[in-house]
Amino acid sequence: MSGLDSRQLDALVRDAKPAVYWSDRSFAPDVGDPIIGTHEGDLVIIGGGFTGMWAALHAAEEQPGRSVHVVEAERIGHGASSRNGGFCEASLTHGLLNGLSHWPNDIDALNRMGNDNLTALLADVERLGIDAAVETTGTMNVATEPWQVDDIAEYADTLRAHGEEFELLDAAATRAEVDSPTYLAGVVEPHSCAMIDPAKLVWGLRDAVERLGVIIHENSRVISVDELGAALTVRMSAGSIRANRVLVATNAWAEPEKQIRNYVIPIYDHVLMTEPLTTEQMASIGWGARRGLSDWANQFHYYRLTEDNRILWGGYDANYYKGNGMGPEYEQRVDSHVTIAGHFFDTFPQLEGLGFSHRWAGPIGTTSKFTAAFGTKYDGRLAWVAGYTGLGVGASRWGARVGLDLVDGKSTERTELAMVRRKPMPFPPEPLRNAVIQFTRGQIAKADANEGEPGPWLNLLDKFGIGFDS
Numbered sequence: 001m002s003g004l005d006s007r008q009l010d011a012l013v014r015d016a017k018p019a020v021y022w023s024d025r026s027f028a029p030d031v032g033d034p035i036i037g038t039h040e041g042d043l044v045i046i047g048g049g050f051t052g053m054w055a056a057l058h059a060a061e062e063q064p065g066r067s068v069h070v071v072e073a074e075r076i077g078h079g080a081s082s083r084n085g086g087f088c089e090a091s092l093t094h095g096l097l098n099g100l101s102h103w104p105n106d107i108d109a110l111n112r113m114g115n116d117n118l119t120a121l122l123a124d125v126e127r128l129g130i131d132a133a134v135e136t137t138g139t140m141n142v143a144t145e146p147w148q149v150d151d152i153a154e155y156a157d158t159l160r161a162h163g164e165e166f167e168l169l170d171a172a173a174t175r176a177e178v179d180s181p182t183y184l185a186g187v188v189e190p191h192s193c194a195m196i197d198p199a200k201l202v203w204g205l206r207d208a209v210e211r212l213g214v215i216i217h218e219n220s221r222v223i224s225v226d227e228l229g230a231a232l233t234v235r236m237s238a239g240s241i242r243a244n245r246v247l248v249a250t251n252a253w254a255e256p257e258k259q260i261r262n263y264v265i266p267i268y269d270h271v272l273m274t275e276p277l278t279t280e281q282m283a284s285i286g287w288g289a290r291r292g293l294s295d296w297a298n299q300f301h302y303y304r305l306t307e308d309n310r311i312l313w314g315g316y317d318a319n320y321y322k323g324n325g326m327g328p329e330y331e332q333r334v335d336s337h338v339t340i341a342g343h344f345f346d347t348f349p350q351l352e353g354l355g356f357s358h359r360w361a362g363p364i365g366t367t368s369k370f371t372a373a374f375g376t377k378y379d380g381r382l383a384w385v386a387g388y389t390g391l392g393v394g395a396s397r398w399g400a401r402v403g404l405d406l407v408d409g410k411s412t413e414r415t416e417l418a419m420v421r422r423k424p425m426p427f428p429p430e431p432l433r434n435a436v437i438q439f440t441r442g443q444i445a446k447a448d449a450n451e452g453e454p455g456p457w458l459n460l461l462d463k464f465g466i467g468f469d470s
């Protein structure tokens with residue numbers, strides 16, 4: 001375990017820039033002007049994250065001549081899409097185990113669609129010439145407590161039963177991949193995930209859709225969508241767009257489509273980025289295969305290398321703020337950053353002396369099933385897609401396709417899935433919402449401290465097929 005005390009960790013965290021590393025780089029594009037005046041279009045997409053950008057791309061490519069507008073409150077990629085870990089997973093269901101527990105009848109179809117989606121996403125990135133720093137390394141889940149060793153072995157059995165490729169590793173083999181004294185076992189999934197640079201991807205998609213004629217309005221927060229005769233009117237403070245179809249892709253935000261808030265809540269997930277590692281520091285941890293890593297706890301960490309050999313270290317302390325609190329005031333919770341900084345040096349004590357360059361947090365939109373929710377309004381002329389929980393980098397491309405199917409009134413294999421047709425159980429209204437979530441977070445921490453044993457409350461939630469995760 002590391003020798004750093006809380007004062008030293010606090011100082012290290014405060015030395016880091018309070019900004020998102022991915023978007024704090026010299027090549028970040030300028031932000032566009034707000035929309036002014038009245039406009040017309042065939043399709044308006046609200047929200048310029050991955051979901052919005054993929055939807056714009058496929059709408060414009062598949063129906064050339066269709067007039068498509070994207071309206072973004074801040075800048076393209078302002079939300080989760082440029083703040084994440086960049087684990088671009090094939091899973092559409094927040095992992096195989098979660099998918100099996102909620103959609104057992106559809107899991108093989110969902111896995112097939114997820115694998116096809118990842119292949120097609122990587123092909124799109126290549127075809128469009130986007131430099132998203134893609135590394136097709138796969139991932140490794142590690143056990144850091146004795147109870148997790150058995151869990152990981154059981155997980156490997158499930159992967160085998162579903163024809164997924166994996167390699168189960170003992171402690172020595174896990175440490176040969178990446179050297180941490182905390183590792184007791186690991187499971188490698190070599191093809192389930194590509195590591196990407198999220199900001200480069202979302203900005204590359206922005207350039208691609210603009211080349212196709214999509215009109216992007218940044219700094220333009222949508223206040224309302226109203227039905228006016230045969231058309232829908234999307235209103236911003238200084239402008240409006242009259243359109244035939246509207247796709248809402250605001251994920252953790254629930255304006256202008258308030259029904260999203262019944263099913264999707266914002267959870268703030270915290271991230272640290274280190275300074276680039278020296279050659280000696282890299283040699284001290286190994287990590288030659290450069291896979292994305294996660295540990296197996298309920299409150300888990302995820303971590304990865306960047307192109308210039310920094311370590312992105314995130315997760316564990318996912319916070320919900322009463323009344324669905326969202327905003328910049330929740331992005332710099334020093335206590336959370338200090339907690340995860342301590343875990344970083346527990347995992348890699350040989351890196352003591354390394355500093356953090358950036359610290360940030362971002363809103364994860366989570367549902368009670370940890371998989372995206374879908375809805376429609378105005379006879380299907382408006383559709384919404386939101387709530388991938390912590391696994392939306394890849395799944396958002398698929399979610400965007402579902403959103404387009406819904407808004408175009410198409411019945412497809414995707415729209416027939418129970419995961420699309422049935423909404424997850426809604427969260428209770430406030431003040432009960434906050435009380436239940438904080439109690440559940442406490443119970444999850446307790447389960448981790450008690451060899452993963454869930455206890456009566458988590459078992460009860462499980463019976464109803466609901467939970468809380470990041």
Ligand SMILES: Cc1cc2nc3c(=O)[nH]c(=O)nc-3n(C[C@H](O)[C@H](O)[C@H](O)COP(=O)(O)OP(=O)(O)OC[C@H]3O[C@@H](n4cnc5c(N)ncnc54)[C@H](O)[C@@H]3O)c2cc1C
Pocket residue numbers: 046047048049050051052071072073074075076077078079080081082083084085086087088089220221222223249250251252253254255256269270271302314361362363364386388389390391392393394395396
């Ligand atoms: C810290 C963190 C780490 C994560 N790590 C991973 C990971 O490694 N792998 C993974 O698969 N997933 C990860 N995720 C989740 C993943 O990033 C998201 O699921 C995904 O980016 C969702 O994309 P989106 O376009 O649906 O939403 P967002 O990117 O959140 O986009 C929504 C957009 O809507 C805009 N908006 C909101 N309201 C309005 C309005 N009224 N008018 C106009 N625009 C509006 C917002 O400004 C925002 O830009 C992580 C998330 C976070 C926060």
